[in-house]
Amino acid sequence: MDFVLSVGAAVVTATRLLVLPEPQVACETRLWTAGDEETFEYCDVVINSQEKVLDVYMQLEKLGEGKFGTVYRLQEKATGKIRAGKYFRTRTAKEKQAAQAEVELMNLLHHPRLVQCLAAFQGPTELVMVMEYVAGGELFERIVDDDFEHTEPSSTQYLRQILEGLQFMHGQAVVHLDLKPENIVCVSPGSHWLKIIDFGLARKLAPDTPVKVLHGTPEFMAPEVVAFEPVDFFTDMWSVGVICYILLSGESPFQGDNDMETLNNITAARWDFEEETFSEISQQAKEFISQLLQKDPRRRLSSAGALLHPWLQQPQPSSTKPLSKERIKQFLTRRKWQKTGKALLALNRLTLLSQSPERKVSEAQGEEDLGCSPEEDQASRSLPQQGPSFSELLMDREEEEAGSEQPPRNVNCQIKAFTYRKSTTRKVVKAEKTREYTDLVATDAKAVK
Structure with a gap:
């Protein structure tokens, strides 16, 4: 689901x-x-x-x-x-x-x-x-x-x-x-x-x-x-x-x-x-x-x-x-990306939970006490099969403020998927894109580093 x-x-x-x-x-x-x-x-x-x-x-x-x-x-x-x-x-x-x-x-x-x-x-x-x-x-x-x-x-x-x-x-x-x-x-x-x-x-x-x-x-x-x-x-x-x-x-x-x-x-x-x-x-x-x-x-x-x-x-x-058939291909691509986005959100949540000092999971409790829904658990398990491929590893990177003499550096993500009309620019990660998922990927890559 x-x-x-x-x-x-x-x-x-x-x-x-x-x-x-x-x-x-x-x-x-x-x-x-x-x-x-x-x-x-x-x-x-x-x-x-x-x-x-x-x-x-x-x-x-x-x-x-x-x-x-x-x-x-x-x-x-x-x-x-x-x-x-x-x-x-x-x-x-x-x-x-x-x-x-x-x-x-x-x-x-x-x-x-x-x-x-x-x-x-x-x-x-x-x-x-x-x-x-x-x-x-x-x-x-x-x-x-x-x-x-x-x-x-x-x-x-x-x-x-x-x-x-x-x-x-x-x-x-x-x-x-x-x-x-x-x-x-x-x-x-x-x-x-x-x-x-x-x-x-x-x-x-x-x-x-x-x-x-x-x-x-x-x-x-x-x-x-x-x-x-x-x-x-x-x-x-x-x-x-x-x-x-x-x-x-x-x-x-x-x-x-x-x-x-x-x-x-x-x-x-x-x-x-x-x-x-x-x-x-x-x-x-x-x-x-x-x-x-x-x-x-x-x-x-x-x-x-x-x-x-x-x-x-x-x-x-x-x-x-x-x-x-092209529009159906676009529909299928978007559906796959939706699943990828939910998988990344689930992984981010699981990572934050695992780092929490209050988290105590006993052997008797097992997976059901991770604090995530079954769908998030399923998404995180299937992440390796759903994740996109990147031309370089995403890492934390600091950039100069706008107006600086130093030219901005980009994190390049090679993503083959359905194109949205949106374009997003961020201070930490700047990527020319038309997908809303790049922000999601960058955020979760930082969370799980």
């Missing part, structure tokens, strides 16, 4: 009607076939506490790390099939309960458009969920490949798959609550088939227990999340609208100069179709987005209603002109 406003989720006692989604809509004709998908016999997973995961699987390389634990690539010893192992830390009763709850929730989500949990193993201090291995990478990363055609018709196929997964999920009374491009992945290299992943924030809703949450990724949060109001299935539909907007234009509808400005834009539902980026987009596509990005959740399309929208129903949309 990129950003958390507050840790945890709250349950409120106010009564609210929970409206279940409409019956499912049959799949439309595809532009491709399903030959690259692995088929499964869906069954409910029972947590295995008699065997260890390594009794059944070989553990291969690490794929990633998150606030819950670590993901490894696994190979099933009996069949040789590749899986993904999601290792949860379960040192406390709360951690164990959360991990087991995710297994139970995954048992409700047997659908081709949703990543599958295939097994689970409980050990003394960790629970391992064995997941379907989805090797195709993020959809947006695939779209910007040179050999990948990106058009409005292909976009309708992606949206239809996302909505089919959501429709099934909502039919099980489950809301995802963290839909974003990173959680929409291709089944395999070269595949056009998608799956929704990462159900760590998903919740099962009940008619008599409305739920309020205050977590997610700012750009994709719905207004009711920002306002700390009850969420429902239409909360996911807002995120679909944002994803569709970016998919067609490469621009983020609510992105501000910082997270607070982004959240303010969302609260006000302040957005429009820029002429430069939407001039080639069909009117039906814009109407589809408009019916999702409604501030009032009751006015948004449901997953079933969205599947019935004329834009997704027509067999061949009128415009087949290739859409801009």
Whole structure:
């Protein structure tokens, strides 16, 4: 996750009607076939506490790390099939309960458009969920490949798959609550088939227990999340609208100069179709987005209603002109830089905490008493993979005041990334740049020296 406003989720006692989604809509004709998908016999997973995961699987390389634990690539010893192992830390009763709850929730989500949990193993201090291995990478990363055609018709196929997964999920009374491009992945290299992943924030809703949450990724949060109001299935539909907007234009509808400005834009539902980026987009596509990005959740399309929208129903949309990949590349670059900035802030905070004379961490307390959020911990752990490269080592450097006869010296940073319009000059570190992150890098380099 990129950003958390507050840790945890709250349950409120106010009564609210929970409206279940409409019956499912049959799949439309595809532009491709399903030959690259692995088929499964869906069954409910029972947590295995008699065997260890390594009794059944070989553990291969690490794929990633998150606030819950670590993901490894696994190979099933009996069949040789590749899986993904999601290792949860379960040192406390709360951690164990959360991990087991995710297994139970995954048992409700047997659908081709949703990543599958295939097994689970409980050990003394960790629970391992064995997941379907989805090797195709993020959809947006695939779209910007040179050999990948990106058009409005292909976009309708992606949206239809996302909505089919959501429709099934909502039919099980489950809301995802963290839909974003990173959680929409291709089944395999070269595949056009998608799956929704990462159900760590998903919740099962009940008619008599409305739920309020205050977590997610700012750009994709719905207004009711920002306002700390009850969420429902239409909360996911807002995120679909944002994803569709970016998919067609490469621009983020609510992105501000910082997270607070982004959240303010969302609260006000302040957005429009820029002429430069939407001039080639069909009117039906814009109407589809408009019916999702409604501030009032009751006015948004449901997953079933969205599947019935004329834009997704027509067999061949009128415009087949290739859409801009450059703006999507810029969007992806900015997203990566946002993660880098948060990682550097987390590292700075951890460094200051480690230097504090008041800090006392016992072996029993471990990592949880560092004073940082799980997201900051995750960001600092992933810093080596995210950090930019510099043409020279950043160090403290004193310069003469302005007007001095001595010419100013520069710290040169070679950063290849999306260009902002801002230019910043500092007394200690002067760098010609158009990125706001140079200040952040220089500050944190000084802090960790």
